[in-house]
Amino acid sequence: MxxxxxxxxxxxxxxxxxxxxxxxxxxxxxxxxxxxxxxxxxxxxxxxxxxxxxxxxxxxxxxxxxxxxxxxxxxxxxxxxxxxxxxxxxxxxxxxxxxxxxxxxxxxxxxxxxxxxxxxxxxxxxxxxxxxxxxxxxxxxxxxxxxxxxxxxxxxxxxxxxxxxxxxxxxxxFREPLSPDLTMDKREAAFTSVFHAKKQLDEDQISVLAQKVSQTEKGLIIAGPAEDERAVEAILTLSEATGYPVLADPLSGLRTYMNDHHQVIECYDAFLRDDRMKDLLSADLVIRFGGMPVSKALTQFLKRNEGSQWLIDAGAEWRDPSSSATAYIESDEAVFASQLTSVVSGKPDRSWLDQWISINAKAEAEIRHYISDEQDEGAAVGVLLQSLPDGAHLVAGNSMPIRDVDTCWVRGMNQFHLWANRGANGIDGVVSTALGLSSVKEGPVYLLIGDLSMFHDLNGLLVTKQYPNNLQIVIMNNNGGGIFSFLPQAAEPEHFETLFGTPPSLDFGHAAKLYEIDYKHCETKSDFGQSLTDLSPNARILEVMTDRTENTDAHRKLWKKIAGTVSGE
Amino acid sequence: MxxxxxxxxxxxxxxxxxxxxxxxxxxxxxxxxxxxxxxxxxxxxxxxxxxxxxxxxxxxxxxxxxxxxxxxxxxxxxxxxxxxxxxxxxxxxxxxxxxxxxxxxxxxxxxxxxxxxxxxxxxxxxxxxxxxxxxxxxxxxxxxxxxxxxxxxxxxxxxxxxxxxxxxxxxxxFREPLSPDLTMDKREAAFTSVFHAKKQLDEDQISVLAQKVSQTEKGLIIAGPAEDERAVEAILTLSEATGYPVLADPLSGLRTYMNDHHQVIECYDAFLRDDRMKDLLSADLVIRFGGMPVSKALTQFLKRNEGSQWLIDAGAEWRDPSSSATAYIESDEAVFASQLTSVVSGKPDRSWLDQWISINAKAEAEIRHYISDEQDEGAAVGVLLQSLPDGAHLVAGNSMPIRDVDTCWVRGMNQFHLWANRGANGIDGVVSTALGLSSVKEGPVYLLIGDLSMFHDLNGLLVTKQYPNNLQIVIMNNNGGGIFSFLPQAAEPEHFETLFGTPPSLDFGHAAKLYEIDYKHCETKSDFGQSLTDLSPNARILEVMTDRTENTDAHRKLWKKIAGTVSGE
CATH class of the missing domain: 3.40.50.970 (Thiamin diphosphate (ThDP)-binding fold, Pyr/PP domains)
Known part of the structure; x- marks a missing residue:
């Protein structure tokens, strides 16, 4: 040939x-x-x-x-x-x-x-x-x-x-010349099939673990960021069988179903910031699925907790930065949850779960007030979440957006699905990730992103000229790196704005024109709320102007309020 | 502590x-x-x-x-x-x-x-x-x-x-907390000095090589892209001592001085495309300095040439993709050129050099006609080069810009310096490279770049908001990948525009607004020539609209014309 x-x-x-x-x-x-x-x-x-x-x-x-x-x-x-x-x-x-x-x-x-x-x-x-x-x-x-x-x-x-x-x-x-012959009949070699088996513990291993569960009243399930939704139902079922509350990371897939599952706890990041709460709610057994949760308060709670901690991960990567796991269970997560459910016996005691639900409900109420009353960036994120239609997909940028979603995604909202790049938590490539996702998903897809992250992957927008895409992009423009205002570095005024604030002072209306994308400027939260009511059939940018200092202050006020409310002060 | x-x-x-x-x-x-x-x-x-x-x-x-x-x-x-x-x-x-x-x-x-x-x-x-x-x-x-x-x-x-x-x-x-104490007196450890010696052949080695030079009338020096300008003078002196023409890559640093050095040959890319010329000008000894030249015609000439080929490279990386070197000389380039010059004896025969100079002059004349008469992108590049002031720096993008500079940079222009990213020849990062360079260099700095490469590193422009910079950016906007039109792939209309042309259809005026940079749109070559006369004190974009097909046609016409002229047809 x-x-x-x-x-x-x-x-x-x-x-x-x-x-x-x-x-x-x-x-x-x-x-x-x-x-x-x-x-x-x-x-x-x-x-x-x-x-x-x-x-x-x-x-x-x-x-x-x-x-x-x-x-x-x-x-x-x-x-x-x-x-x-x-x-x-x-x-x-x-x-x-x-x-x-x-x-x-x-x-x-x-x-x-x-x-x-x-x-x-x-x-x-x-x-x-x-x-x-x-x-x-x-x-x-x-x-x-x-x-x-x-x-x-x-x-x-x-x-x-x-x-x-x-x-x-x-x-x-490849050697030159490089053009293949598109008119040729393709030679087809015999095709190969692949069958993937899932890792699964044997009955003896499961019964040892089930015995521990049967002996433990104060158990907790932590559902961290998951790669797929397959384990969601199995984890919910396990929590019902055990009576253990499930602390559901926003990327676990579980919060989508929390309206129908009272044992799903979503406000832990807010109320576990207080060390008294960490001690009050300390558990004898933690069963952890998925990657490390977004919440730093939860990570600190896990590190402080002295009970048993099981980490289930088919990927066997020991994702345990606080080195607090007492058992690494290298099994498929869904299979493990189902196996354990099937052998757990006895009716769970409700008092432990009720305590979590009651504290969580108080935090939920405060967060709803925050969303309606405050005018900062976090409250605007809450308004976005409240407006999402059933079946929508939301891609959250790193730094502030994913944390604000973690805070504001509470019970009572429509059922939406959340996505984020939490492998390395970069602010890079987020626009393109959302565009790729929205080219596959049927439902409406939204992107929530900060101005620095938007800038970082502005080039991603070029594909909207070539391929129809209806991504709704919400830019929280606080003119710089908002998350740094929460760090100790912010206390040192010298060099802070140069090295951390890094205000790019970009008007994304010009970027929208460059890529021929619909654009709406929102000066206030209510302006933004109104703009959200009409969904565009094309890709669209909603730019919301926010303030870093106001944002830091409002968040700290919320956490203080919740700490007081849940402790009854 | x-x-x-x-x-x-x-x-x-x-x-x-x-x-x-x-x-x-x-x-x-x-x-x-x-x-x-x-x-x-x-x-x-x-x-x-x-x-x-x-x-x-x-x-x-x-x-x-x-x-x-x-x-x-x-x-x-x-x-x-x-x-x-x-x-x-x-x-x-x-x-x-x-x-x-x-x-x-x-x-x-x-x-x-x-x-x-x-x-x-x-x-x-x-x-x-x-x-x-x-x-x-x-x-x-x-x-x-x-x-x-x-x-x-x-x-x-x-x-x-x-x-x-x-x-x-x-x-x-680093462990947290991460803030250093800026008020502390710095502890200073004893400082270390480093003395870098240069690789240098010994006298016996040099005399063996000098003997070969003394015996060889038809010798050639190739000056490829150089990392620094240190070797420029030594190579010019060597060529004078030997009577060997120097084929000077645009990135060799030698073309800057060609007005005063008649032995510098700059139009080889145009006249060596013809195989008859490759044979006519075949050399018995090639002494090559620097990286691989931009010119593909020169690479093919080197591959076809059966004489001795010496490759001098202190970096000892054997940059010789045609595997045609007969000796690898792992010495500092400037040192080697000076050593060889000092031992080469006898008065060089001029006929060989005159033949090169005569053919080169004919090509030069055709290129000057091309720049003044044609309206395509290449001719516009020629107009840019003719307008550069003495001491200017020009950064050329990859793909077409560097090749057009290679073609159009002929004798008689002001003395400017050329830069490009020729390590891996990427179209990425070029805007930032030019901005970084212009933040260091005193003289006016220009960037010549295609629209795809400009798009790729558009983010680079953000620094112009923070640090004053007077980079003059010339975008040759042919709406896509111009160089692909020269490839065999262009003959296959199916999928070509989708996979290779990739027209982004960007109006860089919007990008200029986003980054608050002065902007001028040039519809024609003469429009562009006029805009070049007033240098802006700030960073500025000049966008020149060109056509990929017109460009390919005009280039091919030029090469054909030169092939005819130099062969006397």
Missing amino acids: SHRENLTVYVSSFIEQLYQSGVKRAVISPGSRSTPLAYLLEAHPQIETHVNVDERSAAFYALGMAKASGSPVAIVCTSGTAAANYFPAVVEARYARVPLIVLTADRPHELRDNGAPQAIDQLNLYGKHAKWFYDMPLPESDMNVLQYTGRIAAKAAAKSLAAPMGPVHLNFP | SHRENLTVYVSSFIEQLYQSGVKRAVISPGSRSTPLAYLLEAHPQIETHVNVDERSAAFYALGMAKASGSPVAIVCTSGTAAANYFPAVVEARYARVPLIVLTADRPHELRDNGAPQAIDQLNLYGKHAKWFYDMPLPESDMNVLQYTGRIAAKAAAKSLAAPMGPVHLNFP
Whole structure:
């Protein structure tokens, strides 16, 4: 076969196996060396491809798609720094456990490590942050090679999905000429299926743990950020069977259902700030699922708590920064919760749960007052949450937005779903993550983001020109890094505004014009509330002007108020 | 001493030694964990600090400063994906040989690899792309520790400057609280000096090589992209002594002086495209300095040439993608050129040099006609070059801009200096590189850039709000990836515009408003020429509208014309 036929058959067979292994979407950044992958992905009749010029944004866009779909998404770029621009999203995918298939084009061996243009060392480019790296062979159409590279495609998808999910990286050397023949019939190698088994404790192990539960009245379940919603129902059922309250992180998926489940506790971040509360509510057994919660108060509560703490994680990564776990349970979370539920016996005593529910209800009431009475950024976030329709998706930026959602998302609101990049908690790539997510999800999708984070990934907006998207972007513009005002550093006026406040003084109306996106400026909370009532069919920016000092003051007032109310002072 | 005193003494001693080792500038991105480094750099009376919010831009901004100053520049960021955003610039610095000192803040050991927030594995984060990585100890003020970490600072600067220059990475674990005491007297450890020796061949080695030169009439010198201007004069002197023409890459530094040096050949890219010319001008000895030239025609000429080829590189990286070198000379370039000059004897025969000069002059004339007569993007670049004042600096973007400068920079223009990111030839980070460079250089600085590359690093513009900068930005807006129109892929209309053309349809006037930068829209070449006559005292954008097809056609016409002229057809 000719070079061109070899290239075409090899790459199209690889892509077909990738598709058969569950990769239904690809995000492509322009480049020459990546031509074979780009053309043949674009030409594939079932794979949905999106072009995204800035590779940093492209990778976060794919991350959003992968989060939303639960399936691996491929990203394709050319050689050189293009691949280095993927790094922030690869790191986020690694820690947030999102399946990404990174496909980088490279020079062939004879153009490596000898100063060829746009050639960098791409082997193991992402180091330990890729779960798997493989340097592909040069294109050949020998059936042995095709079967082998087909297995690599299947293995890449399987590895990206195995617990803990994450990014894998395949590097493709291509020789010129680079154009495949789109008119060729594809050679199809035999396809490979993969069956993933889940980790599961045996009956003896479960009964030892169940015995502890049966002996423990003061038990707690902590549901941290979860990669998927599969465990939500099992955890709710376990809490009903045990009578243990569930402290539900906003990213656990459980708060969506709290209106129907009184045992779900959502205001712990507010009332556990007080050390007296930490002691009063100290538990003899904590059963923790998912990643570390957003709430620092909860982390401190866990560190202070001297009882048993079980950490269930199929990914077996011992995510326990306070080193307080007494047992690491390396099992699938949903399977474990169901197993434990089925063997727990006896009717739970209600007094412990009622105590939590009663304290939580007091905090809830204060938070509702705060949302309606205060005018700061946090209260505006509350107004946003109250306005979200049933089935909506909300992507929250890091720093203040996710914390304000944690505070303000209380019982009584419509059922919405929350997303955030909590692998490495970066303020980067958030716009693209939300856009990728909204390109997959049916329901209305909102993004809540600060001005610095919005600025960081402003380039992400370019795709809205190419692909229809109805993301509603709410920018809380406090002109700088709002979260730093809560730190001890804020007490030192010298250099603070230069190094931490960093006011960019951006009017995002100009950015909206650059990307031809609908835009609305909101000077006040009520102005914002009114703007929220009409949902735009297109991507839209609502910019809300807030004040960092007012925000810090109002938050501290709220926490003080809640501390007083719950302790009866 | 208290935690705070330890922290202050440790970090300020480190920074003082860094300063003593030649680090006069630092670029800081906001974050909490990096507080000790940020505060104490900001408070240092001699170190010039700039804050740059987007770490990707920040690192390229520092890269521009380091290129312009020839001294290492420090970059500081917090933990997590912030550090991953440095990666593209770290890769560019590695291959372009630019000294960067990357200082990342990290969690202490007890918060690593256990799911702590914003904690990622930062050890060896940049893999082989950092010349050196070191994980710093926790802050202590014991004199042994201070002396040791002082040595680390000196060693980091020394390693970044040793040939080949490049980035080094130090990772700092910090425990809370993070604020240093700015009122403390700094503890100063004894400072360390470093003397860098240059690699130099001995007399016997030189005389063997000089003998070959003395026996060779048809010799050529190739001056590729250079990291510094030190070798320029030595190479010019060598060419005079040998009578060998010097093919001067636009980034070699030699073209700046070509008006006074008739042996400098600058139009080779145009006339060596023709294989008949490659054969006619084939040399018996090629002496090559610097990185691989921008010109693909020259690379092909080198590959086809069967004579001896010497590659001089103090960095010893064998930058020879055509594997055509017959001798690798691992010596300092300036030293080698001077040594060889001093021992070369005899008066050079002029006929070989005259042949080159004559052919080159014909191409020069055609290029001048092209600049004045054509209306395409390349001709507009020529107009820009003709307008540059003496002592100006021009930063050229990758893809088309650097190639158009290569074509259009001919004898007779004012003396300007050219810069580009040719380590990995990326279109990313170019705006920030130019801004960093212009913050250091006295003379007027221009940036020539395409619309995709401008878009990619639009965030770089934010610093112009904080620090006065008079960069004159010329955007050649051909609405997409202009260089792809020259590739074979352009012959396939299906998917081409989607995957390669990728028209972003951006009006950069809105970006100028967002960042409060002066802006001028130029519809035609003459419109543009007129706008160039008044230099703005502030940063300014000149957007020139061009057409990709017209551009390809005009370039091809020029090359055909030159091929005909030089061959006498």
